[in-house]
Structures are given as C-alpha cells and as structure tokens.
Amino acid sequence: MLSRLRPREFVASIYEIDWRELYRRGMRAVLTDLDNTLVEWNSPVATPQLLTWLNEVRTLGFEVCIVSNNDAKRVLEFAERVGIPAIYKAGKPRRRSYLKAMRMLGVEPSATVMVGDQIFTDVLGANRLGLYTILVKPIHPREFVGTRLMRRMERLILRQLPSPAVAADTEDRNER
Ligand SMILES: [Mg+2]
Numbered sequence: 386m387l388s389r390l391r392p393r394e395f396v397a398s399i400y401e402i403d404w405r406e407l408y409r410r411g412m413r414a415v416l417t418d419l420d421n422t423l424v425e426w427n428s429p430v431a432t433p434q435l436l437t438w439l440n441e442v443r444t445l446g447f448e449v450c451i452v453s454n455n456d457a458k459r460v461l462e463f464a465e466r467v468g469i470p471a472i473y474k475a476g477k478p479r480r481r482s483y484l485k486a487m488r489m490l491g492v493e494p495s496a497t498v499m500v501g502d503q504i505f506t507d508v509l510g511a512n513r514l515g516l517y518t519i520l521v522k523p524i525h526p527r528e529f530v531g532t533r534l535m536r537r538m539e540r541l542i543l544r545q546l547p548s549p550a551v552a553a554d555t556e557d558r559n560e561r
Pocket residue numbers: 418419420421422501502503
C-alpha cells in the first residue's frame with residue numbers, strides 16, 4: 386500500500402524537474418494536475434513562468450494534458466486559455482481519466498509522467514497504472530476544504546516515506 390502512495394520524485398515545483406532527462410529516458414507525455422500544481426487553486430491566471438514552461442516542454446517533444454478533479458467550467462476555461470487538452474471531474478485516483486488522457490495523446494503508461502500536488506489523488510491513481518509520478522509542493526496554502534483533511538493524512542505518509550530523492554539515487558546505483 387505504501388509503495389502506491391510513494392512518488393518517484395518529490396520536488397518544490399514543476400520548474401525544478403529535469404524534463405530533458407525525462408525525455409531522454411523515454412517519457413513523451415505529461416499528465417498534470419491543475420490546482421496548486423500549475424497555478425493557485427481556482428486561479429484563472431496562467432503566469433508568464435507557466436506559459437514559458439509549457440512552451441519549453443512541448444518544444445522538447447512532450448504532449449501535455451491537464452487531468453483535474455475540478456469542474457468543467459474551471460478546467461476547460463483554463464485549458465483553453467493556455468491551449469492544451471484537459472479532462473475535468475477526473476475522479477482521481479480512479480484510473481479511467483488517466484487512461485482516457487493517454488488514449489487521447491496516443492502514449493503508453495511507460496512513457497507518461499504524472500505530476501501533481503496530492504498523494505491520495507494524483508500520485509496514487511498514476512502509480513496504480515505504472516506512470517512515472519512526481520509530487521510537487523502545493524503552490525499556495527489556500528485550497529478546497531476537503532483537501533485540507535487529506536493533507537493531514539498526507540503528512541503522516543510523507544513522514545514514513547524515505548526521501549524520494551535519496552530513493553531515486555539508490556535505484557540508479559543498483560542499475561549500474
Ligand atoms: Mg492539486
């Protein structure tokens with residue numbers, strides 16, 4: 386159970402991820418959570434930094450799709466503004482929306498990264514399908530009231546997990 390909750394990487398933000406290296410390792414698609422991963426919860430504003438990032442990862446060769454549990458209006462308005470496909474009311478951690486997104490983009494789970502700020506939705510659902518999971522720190526403390534309860538449980542899990550950075554290093558060493 387714990388291993389399903391454990392991200393492959395845990396970083397401060399999407400801007401701290403080595404996307405070039407992930408592409409080199411065969412990753413071709415990025416499924417991303419929206420609220421508190423790309424922008425603040427319910428914020429309609431795509432920051433210049435986010436737009437630059439989007440441009441960079443797409444130039445590298447990644448397909449990008451938002452997979453969000455938020456509602457149609459919020460998710461589609463934002464996705465349209467930044468020009469990427471999106472799935473709303475995704476029902477994460479259920480598998481169907483990840484599968485739908487990968488079908489849309491034409492990619493396999495083994496070539497797909499999922500990035501999000503929540504263990505019990507973003508990470509758990511993606512791990513169930515064998516995606517490469519990256520947990521980011523929430524952009525801003527303000528969030529959906531239901532999420533705050535989850536955060537308490539998340540803290541318990543995070544405390545029990547070895548540092549993801551250290552774990553990744555160990556795996557690399559074993560491979561050599
Ligand atoms: Mg989120």
